Amino acid sequence: MSKVKDPSLAPQGRLQIEWAAKQMPVVSALREEFAKTKPFKGLVIGGAIHVTKETANLILALRDGGAEVAWAACNPLSTQDDVAAALAEEENVHIYAWKGLTNEDYYKNMDKVLEHKPVITMDDGGDLVFRLHEKHRELIPSIKFGTEETTTGVVRLRNMAADKKLGYPVISINDAITKQDFDNIYGTAQGTFDAIMRATSVLIAGRTVVVAGFGHCGKGVALRARGMNANVIVTEVSPVNALRAVMEGFRVMPMKEAAKVGDIFVTATGVKDILTNEHFELLKDGVILSNVGHFNLEIRTDQLQEASTSKRTIRSGTEEYTLKSGKKVFLLGEGRLANLACAEGHPSAVMDLSFANQLLSIKYYLDKKLEPGVYSIPKGQDDEVARRKLQSMGCTVDALTKSQEDYITSWSEGT
Ligand code: ADE
Numbered sequence: 001m002s003k004v005k006d007p008s009l010a011p012q013g014r015l016q017i018e019w020a021a022k023q024m025p026v027v028s029a030l031r032e033e034f035a036k037t038k039p040f041k042g043l044v045i046g047g048a049i050h051v052t053k054e055t056a057n058l059i060l061a062l063r064d065g066g067a068e069v070a071w072a073a074c075n076p077l078s079t080q081d082d083v084a085a086a087l088a089e090e091e092n093v094h095i096y097a098w099k100g101l102t103n104e105d106y107y108k109n110m111d112k113v114l115e116h117k118p119v120i121t122m123d124d125g126g127d128l129v130f131r132l133h134e135k136h137r138e139l140i141p142s143i144k145f146g147t148e149e150t151t152t153g154v155v156r157l158r159n160m161a162a163d164k165k166l167g168y169p170v171i172s173i174n175d176a177i178t179k180q181d182f183d184n185i186y187g188t189a190q191g192t193f194d195a196i197m198r199a200t201s202v203l204i205a206g207r208t209v210v211v212a213g214f215g216h217c218g219k220g221v222a223l224r225a226r227g228m229n230a231n232v233i234v235t236e237v238s239p240v241n242a243l244r245a246v247m248e249g250f251r252v253m254p255m256k257e258a259a260k261v262g263d264i265f266v267t268a269t270g271v272k273d274i275l276t277n278e279h280f281e282l283l284k285d286g287v288i289l290s291n292v293g294h295f296n297l298e299i300r301t302d303q304l305q306e307a308s309t310s311k312r313t314i315r316s317g318t319e320e321y322t323l324k325s326g327k328k329v330f331l332l333g334e335g336r337l338a339n340l341a342c343a344e345g346h347p348s349a350v351m352d353l354s355f356a357n358q359l360l361s362i363k364y365y366l367d368k369k370l371e372p373g374v375y376s377i378p379k380g381q382d383d384e385v386a387r388r389k390l391q392s393m394g395c396t397v398d399a400l401t402k403s404q405e406d407y408i409t410s411w412s413e414g415t
Contacts, residue, residue, distance in 0.1 A: 002088035003112070005081040005098035013053075013086030017060070020053035023348035025392035026356040026385065027057050034065030039363050041066030046118030048110055048128035049149055050078040050340055051097040054351035056087055061359055063092050070094040070116040072109040074124040076101035077333060078340035107131060114139060120362060121146035123170075125294045126153035133160075133167060140167040145365055147171045147358055148374075151184070151215070152270045152294035157374050169370035176357040176377045178385040180216050183354045187346025189220035191339030192266055192292050193228065199317035199332045199342040200288055202264070205229035210262035212255065213269035214241040217292060221266050222250055233258045237271075255279060264288045266338075272297035280307045283329055290332040292339050301335040317342035356385045 021028050034040070045067045049055050059069050069092065073079045079097040087095045094116060096109035110128050114136045121143065123129050129146055132139055145168060148154050154174045160166040173179055193204065209225040210233045211218050218234065222245065225232045234250045235258050236242040242252050255274065258265075259282040267274045270293050277300065291298045305311065308321040314330065317338075321329045333341030345351075357377055364378040390397065400408070407413055 002084075002093075002095045003098075003109070004084040004088045004095055005079075007085050007088060009082035009085040010089050011086075013056075013080070013082035013084070016053040016080065016083055017056040017086055020348040020351075021057050024054065024057050024352035024355070026352045026388045027061055027359065029388065029392075030356060030359050031057070031061035031064050034061055034359070034363075038066035039366065043067045043120060044116050044118045045069050045120045045122060045362075046113040046116055046128070047071045047122035048074040048113065049122060049124040050074055050345055051084050051087070051095065052078070052080050052340070052345050052351075053083050054345070054348050054355065056083050057348075058355040058358060059087060059093060060090065061355075062362075063090065065359075068092045068094075068116070070113040070118065071097065072113045072128070073097040073101060073106065074127060075337055075340060076103070076106050077336050078345065080344070111135065117142070119144050121170075122149070122358065122362075123147070123153055124149040126156035129153075129157065129160075129166075129170065133165065137167070143168040145169040145171060145370060145375075147173050147361060149173050149354065149358070150294055151217075154374065155270065161373050166372050166374070168372050169365075169375055170373075171361045171365060171375050171377065173354065173357050173361060173377065176354075176385070177382045178389075179354045179357050183346055183350050184216035185220035185223075187220075187350040188217040188268065188292055188339060189224035191343055191346050192221050192268075192290070193224055194344070195292075195317070195332060195338040195342035196264065196266075196288065196290060199290075199315060199338070200330065202288065204264070207231070207263040208233060208261055210235065210255075210258045210265045211250075212236075212265070212267040212274045212298070213271075213293070214238075214245040214250075215268070215270070218266075218268040219244070219248075221268055221292065222248070225266075226250075230264070233262065235274075256282065259283055262287060265290065267291045267298035268293050269298055270294065273300060274298040276300045277303040277307050280304060280323060280329065281325060281327075283323075283327065285327040286330070288330045288332065289335070290338040290342075291335050292337055294337065296334065296336040299331070299335040301331065304329065304331065304335075353385055353389060356388065357381065360384065
């Protein structure tokens with residue numbers, strides 16, 4: 001049972017999944033291991049993570065490990081339809097996803113996933129968990145735990161837990177260093193510029209790129225923009241993050257000032273209302289606006305619409321808004337995660353780390369009894385994931401000698 005856009009795309013989707021698998025040696029090795037040991041035998045797993053060629057490899061590792069997997073998208077524009085079609089042909093996999101979902105279908109597809117009665121949920125952004133708590137509360141007692149992939153989702157779940165509204169335990173995959181320091185930084189950076197270039201083909205060198213937010217994602221984007229010879233401005237609300245940006249050599253200023261000088265804007269804050277009608281008329285003619293934060297709340301597209309006299313699609317993923325002053329503003333991917341809406345998301349090699357963390361965390365927590373709340377990945381897992389990745393890259397590292405180990409676990413040796 002599946003619902004996808006075009007089942008005839010399956011052969012192309014299978015090639016994409018195979019291509020990604022080659023770049024995902026850690027997940028591929030876990031898939032082989034789990035196919036033998038079947039740690040997920042008999043479990044129904046319900047997920048809502050972008051339906052991409054990378055997620056397909058995660059789903060197939062779960063399935064080969066013995067699970068029955070039901071899956072939906074976590075963003076209306078991020079599904080790769082060929083990949084969804086290929087997954088729909090797989091045994092014990094049910095896919096409810098296509099690119100260009102209405103809001104109504106987006107949630108209907110999550111309902112379909114939940115009708116499979118999962119005992120583990122895997123979420124990216126918190127919409128599946130939220131929907132389960134809102135409309136399918138009867139499932140809560142039988143859920144073992146969930147996992148959450150991203151910063152925005154973890155923030156949301158911690159708020160739910162603080163309000164005593166979270167009904168079951170959830171593991172924050174985003175807490176993994178081998179997720180945050182790689183997926184968020186290098187993945188977002190590469191995917192963002194891939195999206196900007198596919199959607200617009202503009203030259204980055206010499207442009208002023210304004211990056212809103214200097215968390216892991218914003219930092220990656222700012223560093224990559226500099227690497228492409230842009231002039232980079234950072235906007236922030238956190239004094240610590242702002243100081244980090246200053247010490248990296250970036251100019252930091254409020255958005256109302258940056259709005260007047262930027263050529264390309266990238267929002268990566270996880271907060272809403274970053275570019276609003278307070279900013280649109282300040283913008284220069286011809287600027288490009290893009291968002292890589294999880295939800296489409298960072299650029300107020302409703303206010304952009306109101307501030308405009310007309311709108312037209314210029315290229316796939318690029319809409320031109322004509323402001324009342326006559327200035328043009330180009331919005332990428334409808335203000336949704338541009339890296340997934342206009343490109344293919346993070347590269348497979350970095351999703352390898354994030355999804356290895358998903359697989360190992362699920363395996364570890366299977367037999368643990370947990371109260372509702374948000375939990376970190378198991379201790380030692382970061383080292384294991386990094387070790388496996390390094391090994392796949394043919395990279396070996398030094399080991400502590402006995403005397404070094406004694407030294408760092410003692411306190412008596414000094415000057
Ligand atoms: N999030 C960001 N990039 C992704 C990808 N390629 N697959 C799944 N989730 C993602």
